[in-house]
Amino acid sequence: MSFESLGLMPELLRAIADQGYTEPSPIQLKAIPPVLARQDIMACAQTGTGKTAGFALPILQMLAPQQNASPSPARHSIRALILTPTRELAAQVEESVRTYGKYLMLRSTVVFGGVDIIPQIKALRAGIEILVATPGRLLDHVQQKTVNLARVEILVLDEADRMLDMGFMPDIKRIIALLPAQRQNLLFSATFSDEIKRLANQLLRSPVSVEVARRNAPADLVTHQMYEVEASHKRALLTHLIKSRDMHQVLVFVRTKRDANRLMRELVRDDIAATAIHSDRTQGERMKALEDFKQGTVNVLVATDIAARGLDIELLPFVINYELPYAAEDYIHRIGRTGRAGSTGEAISLVCGDEQRMLDEIERELKRKLERLPLPALAGERKSAGHGHDGHRSKTATPRHTTSHAPASAHAKAHAKPHPKAPAKPLPGGFDFSKPYEPAPASAASTAAADHAGHGQRHTKSRRRPTAALLGGLAAKKS
């Protein structure tokens, strides 16, 4: 199944080709036709499934007939509103809208808190068709009368579950009250709790259900391992793991902003290039931390659950839970950042005695036990026989890994490349990234056919980007 057969316009097909996408992901196959048919949808899809293009492409197509190059703001009213829980996600979504809409004359902008409001006001005043926003800052604009939502035709709630977790429900209700009653609603959520279902019932009219991952199911490509370790030994173990396994890109989760800052400082003291991302940091700091991590200038990004939500980091091989999350669902969100792009990922949890309850809950949710790994000997203890490094600091250490013999520049280069991966094993739905793409036998354009259509693709041109592993990597439920 191709993007052409979804009936997308040539300008969008060109932009998609520029991105190197060879075929639609399952969520795109399932979501694009009903969205183009102006139906409401309730989509269960995690970050990494290609969900952004799943709504951005049809929105651009639906708005395209009225595109115009007029400089008059009156000719550019907001017709699509996309709400996201975090600033980073808002920025990423708007970047995608720009990317896919680059051959169209539709205008978009993004508004979120933590940055100067004046440039946002200017962009809004100039007139735009697509607005991506976090709820709080959007309401600031509403209050200042710098945004007019009276002509919104399409509303997207992206990562709706997280918006509810973050307490945005009252804000969302206030925003919805400002929109025309007659509109199309698209709700995307990684999980479907009862609360989300209630929101969906209130918001959506006869929605088409679109699902590419099993309900609350984590990526099957991820190995789930853990160490039982005293809280006071966690840091030494973390340093040991990063160094002994030569981890170039690892996302480390903690529960609080304070823990994030402290751990970042401690890792830096251990000669590990680390940064942190959490809601107390300024937007500029958060953007920089993310960029440094993506570029490989830093190897470790310490994050809180909220800050990490929605981050699109490609080819992330490791996620470490330095502390388990209070809610088992957050574990699933956390590990959703690894095991992508046909790669295997590793989720490693450091679990101390008082986290037993959380561990039980996670294992119940996963319906499997995390694999218990034997504790290696840590710094200050005897050296583990099985490991080449014991976490002791080397006097000649570079600011990166003591284990690396490569110069810093070579090291940085290595980050740009994917980590070597074990071949992906076939998934329950027959999805196998290790094999070349074979077209699915079914050709119907119905959304049901999409259950089969997500079979993995290989990139034949170097420009082509890998499809994230979660793209149909999981057994799809019938919509």
Ligand code: AMP
């Ligand atoms: P998302 O789930 O929207 O955050 O997208 C995850 C990643 O998948 C992004 O880096 C997209 O650029 C990429 N992506 C989206 N659609 C496709 C596709 N059809 N083929 C390959 N990659 C895609």
